[in-house]
Amino acid sequence: MAIKVEKRIGIQTPVDTVYEILQDIEGWVEWSPIHKEAKGKLGFGAPVRFMEHYEGLGDWEIHGFVSDWSPLSHIHIGVPKKFYEGSLIRFYELNILSDTACDFAIGAQFSGFLSEREGKKYRSYLREGFAKFAEALKAKAEGTI
Template sequence: MPIPPPPPLKSGLFGRGGMPKQPKTTVTGAPPPKPPPGLRIEHRIGIQAPAEVIWEVIADLASWERWNTLYPKAAGQIRIGGTLELTLALPGQPPQEIKPTVLEWVPNEQLHWRLSLMRGLVKTTRFLEIESLAEASCIVSNGELFAGLMGPSIGKRMGRAIYRGFAEMDEALKARAEAIWQARQS
């Protein structure tokens, strides 16, 4: 009599790590792309305003000082390869001047920039992305990817302050964009 295969276990050999999973495939049969290496910190928020209004608030760097607690000073031009001059004010940390480079931007959709710190040991990619759900309803993703030799460990160490800063920025962006949209509706 043949021996039946063992039942699937929640953990792998010796109770660690789980059973190896078969990679899922895409429609074409190819494996899905791997996510970028490193640590990702992200906050998402729903905003009752069109993507155009949210983008208008994000793209107006000169007005960030009026609403943005995470970046109380901002200057520069949003263009690929352009340098932004920002003051980063994380909760519980002293303000720090940073000069990231714009990687890409798409009006009403996204703004990505890159920053290299500690002689390249910490490399971050910052993103603000707008996803339209309806005419006057969007989800904004506000986050950062930490890479480089020390990036993930720095991100983990400062993760709570970074997340809190993203949440505060998102709430302020929501209030400003919704106020502008309501004023235009009147």
């Protein structure tokens, strides 16, 4: 069984606009309220590093790699762990709803016993932080910030 923490939001702008913002990982620090640092470029296996801040939890450093990526669709970041710790996938996904609207999901999937325990422990903090990220992306894409 896996623990999935996710926030989904509708965005009233074409998926191209949202993807253009999302693909610029290093630009996230300019508008994302949870990213103190974001390093990386899109490309299979490319390294990615985030320093995120969650209210009540503090800073969370992510060292991962682009495990899957498809333009206008999704970015999946694999976060390596020791074999007995399980696995963690951070995901950013887009769905086209119409020519002028899409939805966006940000989340984390924790798999394996120790990783699932981590997911249960931190899910309320992550859910709140993911909601802030999604709202900020929506505002930037819709031109309200």
